[in-house]
Amino acid sequence: MILQLGVQNLPAAASIDGIDLLLKGGWILAPIGLISLISCYLIIVKYLEIRRHTKPEANIVTAFHSYLKKGDLSQAIATLQAGNSSYSRIFYHATRNIGRPIKEVESSIETAAQIEMNRMSKDLHYLGLFAGIAPMLGFIGTIAGVIKIFYDISLSDNISIGIISGGLYQKMISSGLGLIVGVIAYTGYHMLNIMIDKYMNRVEEDAFEFINIIEQN
Numbered sequence: 591m592i593l594q595l596g597v598q599n600l601p602a603a604a605s606i607d608g609i610d611l612l613l614k615g616g617w618i619l620a621p622i623g624l625i626s627l628i629s630c631y632l633i634i635v636k637y638l639e640i641r642r643h644t645k646p647e648a649n650i651v652t653a654f655h656s657y658l659k660k661g662d663l664s665q666a667i668a669t670l671q672a673g674n675s676s677y678s679r680i681f682y683h684a685t686r687n688i689g690r691p692i693k694e695v696e697s698s699i700e701t702a703a704q705i706e707m708n709r710m711s712k713d714l715h716y717l718g719l720f721a722g723i724a725p726m727l728g729f730i731g732t733i734a735g736v737i738k739i740f741y742d743i744s745l746s747d748n749i750s751i752g753i754i755s756g757g758l759y760q761k762m763i764s765s766g767l768g769l770i771v772g773v774i775a776y777t778g779y780h781m782l783n784i785m786i787d788k789y790m791n792r793v794e795e796d797a798f799e800f801i802n803i804i805e806q807n
Contacts, residue, residue, distance in 0.1 A: 617731075618764045622727050622728060622768050625724050625771055626771040629717060629775040629778065630774070632714075633774075637785075640785050640789075641785075643675055643676045643706065643710055644710075645675055647675050650669055654669045654681065657669060658685070658804070676789070677793065677796065680702040680703050680797075683698050684698050684797075707790055718775075721772050721773075721775040722772070724769075725768045725769050728764045728766070729764075729765055731764030731765065731768070
């Protein structure tokens, strides 16, 4: 009976609105929020851009190899000009160098591939930067909040658990959000780089086949 009365007399837990909780995180949430928006924008834009540059063009590749084996360089070049992918641009420059020493042809492929890789990876370094900055900003917000809590305690001479925990959970919001934004930026950065690396590995295989074809002719 006593236990039942004790349970009934406990205060009901107050519900916390999500927006109100975020606002209690402090001013540091403004730059973290800005970083999250920029990161999401970059991930979406760069993903679509990389997909566009690396999309397979099976018909163009097949026709290009067919003309190349026949020795019809003009048609092979025209076929690549009709394409709109990194593959077409890389091997367009390589095909124009056919007739020169193999080393020069290989060098032209490497240079064109590097240019295409730089184009696709442009601005990705910002995601790597944001992946490191966001958690640090969150940590700064939490530390600043903790300093303020203990400063207020020193003024009021009140060290109740309610004052400490009430202020601390609010300031931990910035650390949590900073980590979440950092994880998103970090994941996006590496996933996009993986897409580029996988495509460049495919280009190396095609370049090897390309060199074999022109050497046989």
